């Protein structure tokens with residue numbers, strides 16, 4: 616009986632480790648692997664800079680332009696995202712203040728706000 620209990624605990628630990636490893640594998644955000652769709656329109660950084668406030672917020676990440684006006688209030692990282700309005704926020708997006716990149720799923724979310732490329 617004792618062996619069954621010990622065996623059971625070992626199985627639970629192994630399953631836990633496998634599940635945990637599986638979950639952590641995709642975080643860390645290897646952004647390079649996430650495709651960003653091309654749209655036909657191009658904008659200059661000067662165009663982007665005229666959308667620099669909450670409610671009218673465009674940003675640039677890796678040469679692509681995003682209209683994140685409706686997203687900033689939903690941002691799970693809080694209002695810090697507003698620092699990226701009207702500018703090229705690639706550095707902020709890739710490092711964040713704590714030095715860690717956004718998780719890979721964030722690139723997918725960002726992509727839904729794509730409006731064009733930087734000229």
Ligand code: HEM
Pocket residue numbers: 674683690691692693695696697698699700704707708711712713717718720721722724725
């Ligand atoms: C400046 C440009 C930025 C852009 C375009 C941006 C964009 C995004 C996007 C698209 C997401 C995914 C949201 C979702 O999964 O629904 C996200 C998540 C997040 N962002 Fe940002 N962000 C920016 C700046 C920042 C900054 C400055 C911080 C830190 C203060 C930050 C912290 C976070 C955190 C903690 C999350 C949640 C990540 C998770 O679910 O594990 N972000 N951001």
